[in-house]
Amino acid sequence: MPWILFQDGPEDQRGETLIVDFVDPVNGASNKALRLNSGTGANEWYIGAFSFDEVAARARFRVVEFSPMGRENILSLTTRSKHLAPAPAITLVDGRFKLWSYVESNREIADIGPVEPNVFHTAYLYARADGLVKLWWDGKLIFDDFAPLVNPYDGYFEWGSGSWQFDATDTIDFDWVGFGTVADLPLAVQTTPVHGAIFHDASNGFKFSVVSQAGLAPGVAASGISAMVNGVDRTAELSISGEDKNRQVSFSALVPDRIYRTVVKITDLTGTISTYPIDFDTFRSNSFTIDAEDFNFDGGQFLDQIAVGSTAASDNYLDRVGTEGTDHHELSTEAGNTPHQYRAESLVGTERNRDTVRPQYLAAQANDAQVADFNVTGVEAGEWLNYTRTFPAGNYHIYGRLANGDLENGFVASLGKVTNPTTANQTVTSLGAFKGTPGRGSQNYQFVPLTDAQSNPVSVALSGVETLRVTATEGSYSANFYLLVPVPGSLPLLRITRSNNDVVFSWEGAGLALESTDQLIGTWTAVANASSPFTTTPSGTARFFRLRR
DSSP states (O other): OOOEEEEESOGGGBOOEEEEEEEOTTTOOEEEEEEEEOBTSEEEEEEEEEOOSEEEEEEEEEEEEEOSSSEEEEEEEEOOOBSBEEOEEEEEETTEEEEEETTSTTOEEEEEEEOOTTOOEEEEEEEETTSEEEEEETTEEEEEEEOOEEEOSOEEEEEEEOSSOBSSOEEEEEEEEEEEOGGGSSEEEEEESOTTBOSOOGGGOEEEEEEEOTTTOOOOOGGGEEEEETTEEOGGGOEEEEETTEEEEEEOOOOSSOEEEEEEEEEOTTOOEEEEEEEEEOOOTTSEEEETTOOOBTTTBOOSSOOOOSSOOTTSOTTOOOOBTTTEEOSOOOGGGSOBSSSTTSSSOEEEOOSOOOHHHHHHHTTOTTOOOEEEEEEETTOEEEEEEEEEEEEEEEEEEEEEOOSSOOEEEEEEEEEOTTSSOOEEEEEEEEEEOSOSEEEEEEEEEEEOTTSOBOOEEEEEEEEEEEEEEESEEEEEEEEEEEOOTTOOOOEEEEETTEEEEEOOSSSOEEEEESSTTSOOEEOTTOOSSEEEOOOSSOOEEEEEO
């Protein structure tokens, strides 16, 4: 992509761009820089739009002149938007460098320091779609945290005197500017799988490299690498090789059908700490799924064999019409309130989603570039959709691939079994609920498990033709698909809850004994007269419990 010039403000008052000579203070050599003067408007270069979820940028620059008051963006970066994206910017604010929230004119992320004329600074800026931001300033990592989600546009990188905030005046020399990937950062941590990956093969493990760029980062000792996996320190199980400037790390103890939330912590040889939260799952790509936009049609009709395509056909749900009160319940009767990109004549809103593309869609796109994945959008409290399918007999854990555009509030959607799905006289038996946390954007999807009232995973028995109903009960959300994971018969689940001052143990299955010990390395003994549910009053001393066949 080429660099594009952008200027704003009255034409006769716009800034100018020059090439100037300077003597580099680092080595005393003659050099050239691109000098941008803001004038009374904006004078900058940008690249975009792009659809990356993870981007990095860098620049070496100096401020030659500046007004004591006002704001001017110098360098800004953002990923593609999934409703909203982070937009970190190095901004001149009243004579100080700030890490600023570009797009929002009054939102500071961090203070960098005062502006000194004619002093060169080197900045490396990183952003990830979920809000993770890192800033290296003159060789030091000075910000490593989540920044506000504010940007509704697709990704771009801008440098010069910014187009959104330009009530100051300045003259800036840019020695060099670059745009690229994580590999270009002073400390490059690259993981397999990447953050947000779905259907990762557990047998491939979790791997990452830690590369310190020559002259930019000091290196990392093996003892400076640690990892938390789902809240447990698993550092002792890491296999670490290489040398300080190039470390290779692997963790092989992944299991299938699991959601993983890992936090890699890197402490370099100077003691600087950086963290890398990496979320992924190991669900099997051939798991039984129900696409949220493929709800029932024509009064309870459904398809079992569904082909991915870009045009309406007998083997897909494209442009099928659902019957209100039988196949779905939609509160909005105004078609213009939501997009209807998949089922144009249905009141239920559907749109192309921006979730990670699943294997079956990638395969279909190889033959038909118009194939797209869709989601149900704007499902709000009181609305429901029915899904009839022929299910392989078994017990399942169910996950919704759901997104929440409300950055402050969560949502709840209940799941139930439906009788008489071809009539308006239907009854629903509750199975559990999907409980979503406050969102990171209406297209920022995550797996939400089906749980009971105590937030324990629910096992659902399905066999043959059955109808499931998903009902929004609190808040609103977008839904991509629902995933069914067979429950391993050999893994009983022990539930532990509080009831006033008592502790209640409950479990399902025959041939199971509740055992306890006061030391994990001690002797386990059977709890007398323990059948599910079993209630006990804590004695004040620590005890451990387990189920044993």
